[in-house]
Amino acid sequence: DAGVIQSPRHEVTEMGQEVTLRCKPISGHNSLFWYRQTMMRGLELLIYFNNNVPIDDSGMPEDRFSAKMPNASFSTLKIQPSEPRDSAVYFCASSLQGPQPQHFGDGTRLSIL
Amino acid sequence: AQSVTQPDIHITVSEGASLELRCNYSYGATPYLFWYVQSPGQGLQLLLKYFSGDTLVQGIKGFEAEFKRSQSSFNLRKPSVHWSDAAEYFCAVGVSRRGSYIPTFGRGTSLIVHP
Numbered sequence: 001d002a003g004v005i006q007s008p009r010h011e012v013t014e015m016g017q018e019v020t021l022r023c024k025p026i027s028g029h030n031s032l033f034w035y036r037q038t039m040m041r042g043l044e045l046l047i048y049f050n051n052n053v054p055i056d057d058s059g060m061p062e063d064r065f066s067a068k069m070p071n072a073s074f075s076t077l078k079i080q081p082s083e084p085r086d087s088a089v090y091f092c093a094s095s096l097q098g099p100q101p102q103h104f105g106d107g108t109r110l111s112i113l
Numbered sequence: 114a115q116s117v118t119q120p121d122i123h124i125t126v127s128e129g130a131s132l133e134l135r136c137n138y139s140y141g142a143t144p145y146l147f148w149y150v151q152s153p154g155q156g157l158q159l160l161l162k163y164f165s166g167d168t169l170v171q172g173i174k175g176f177e178a179e180f181k182r183s184q185s186s187f188n189l190r191k192p193s194v195h196w197s198d199a200a201e202y203f204c205a206v207g208v209s210r211r212g213s214y215i216p217t218f219g220r221g222t223s224l225i226v227h228p
Binding site: 004031033042043045048050055056091093097098099100101102103104105106107 | 156
């Protein structure tokens with residue numbers, strides 16, 4: 001079975017540019033999560049969706065961050081404009097609804113110069 | 114509010130030695146507990162989970178964990194560590210929030226294995 005697929009795996013761009021991270025969850029999973037991982041803050045939940053609907057975006061750091069899930073098989077996390085402090089590894093995870101474990105993608109390593 | 118504490122930032126063991134990684138949680142109701150492992154450049158992978166029933170749970174790669182309600186702990190163990198076990202280990206407690214179960218993760222414990 002294909003796991004959670006994230007793209008790109010690495011992204012290097014200059015500050016001020018728009019960055020779009022993509023995620024394809026596991027087929028049949030109806031919950032999707034976006035995380036950010038840094039040495040300073042550890043693993044932070046940014047936003048999660050149930051059945052394509054955003055449920056809680058209280059972890060999104062600023063209005064520069066936005067996330068969408070137009071259908072059950074695709075989600076994006078966008079940063080516009082990007083800043084150097086956004087440099088981190090961004091993970092997407094999916095799960096069945098309920099007290100189920102999450103399945104993580106391999107992440108996107110983002111570097112903002 | 115729920116929280117997870119992994120008191121050890123780094124643990125160093127020799128290959129073949131036994132391992133115990135500590136995890137303490139704070140949550141008012143019956144917790145759903147997880148251990149994940151993260152290898153460099155990869156996402157988190159589930160090792161094992163506890164929902165209810167037998168307090169000693171078996172996971173993949175020879176790992177096990179024991180839920181102790183009286184101590185609010187869910188420590189991870191392995192009787193004999195292999196060099197390939199070197200990775201970051203995360204404990205998490207799943208909390209019901211708005212119809213979903215959202216894990217709260219600890220800060221992780223980095224396992225270093227000496228030959």
